[in-house]
Amino acid sequence: MILSQIAEKSIGYSSSINAAFKELLTGKSYGAETQGPAAPEVKPQLTHEQKAKQDKIMQQFYPNYMVDSGIRPGSHPMYLTIDKDHPSLLHTVQYEQSWMYSIGDAAIVHCFTQNGQYYKVRLGLDKNKDEVHGFYADPGTFIAIETAENNGVGFSQISIELPDGNDGAIYVPRKDKLLQLFPAQRDIIERFSVKE
Known part of the structure; x- marks a missing residue:
């Protein structure tokens, strides 16, 4: 399990390094997905x-x-x-x-x-x-x-x-x-x- 503090600030890839490099070199998609950090939760503001x-x-x-x-x-x-x-x-x-x-x-x-x-x-x-x-x-x-x-x-x-x-x-x-x-x-x- 990834700690919430790390997960909120990290970027992940759902592919192998080989597939990611192949996409970078060719500009074509081979199914890799990038997962960015979740949007920060808006905390209620005090009056x-x-x-x-x-x-x-x-x-x-x-x-x-x-x-x-x-x-x-x-x-x-x-x-x-x-x-x-x-x-x-x-x-x-x-x-x-x-x-x-x-x-x-x-x-x-x-x-x-x-x-x-x-x-x-x-x-x-x-x-x-x-x-x-x-x-x-x-x-x-x-x-x-x-x-x-x-x-x-x-x-x-x-x-x-x-x-x-x-x-x-x-x-x-x-x-x-x-x-x-x-x-x-x-x-x-x-x-x-x-x-x-």
């Missing part, structure tokens, strides 16, 4: 009000961000800037995530895995404070990110790779379910859950 509402909701998870068109095949980077008043609230996506420290204060990433484990990662450059430059989160891991405010800069910037073809969906955990699974992390869950 101005719907877009404004969506942007307001997204700011809870990605307070200040920029997505770069980039040149990396298969993905593009997103740069996320957070500060004390604008953390990234608990959310997950359906693909793996590679998080990297960029600039500013260290960032603390709180991770709640699908198999019931909690851990936190300090993204930064100070190895004496157990900071790492980057880490990988499995698909479905709920994360929240806050600045460590350890260098007096006032913000943290981190980056993540977004795979091409993702639908941009963000999944928000139910606070009551997280509290049942992770009672020891009540303070973190309360601070970084979406306010209803």
Whole structure:
């Protein structure tokens, strides 16, 4: 089965190489057919009000961000800037995530895995404070990110790779379910859950 991202951008031929060359050389048809990519599916457009509402909701998870068109095949980077008043609230996506420290204060990433484990990662450059430059989160891991405010800069910037073809969906955990699974992390869950 061809992945949809490949099928949407590929061209196929229903003949042998020999028959295709023969057609090219003679200009005559020997039954070869060219199959081009499917026409892109038209996605419904949001109204101005719907877009404004969506942007307001997204700011809870990605307070200040920029997505770069980039040149990396298969993905593009997103740069996320957070500060004390604008953390990234608990959310997950359906693909793996590679998080990297960029600039500013260290960032603390709180991770709640699908198999019931909690851990936190300090993204930064100070190895004496157990900071790492980057880490990988499995698909479905709920994360929240806050600045460590350890260098007096006032913000943290981190980056993540977004795979091409993702639908941009963000999944928000139910606070009551997280509290049942992770009672020891009540303070973190309360601070970084979406306010209803």
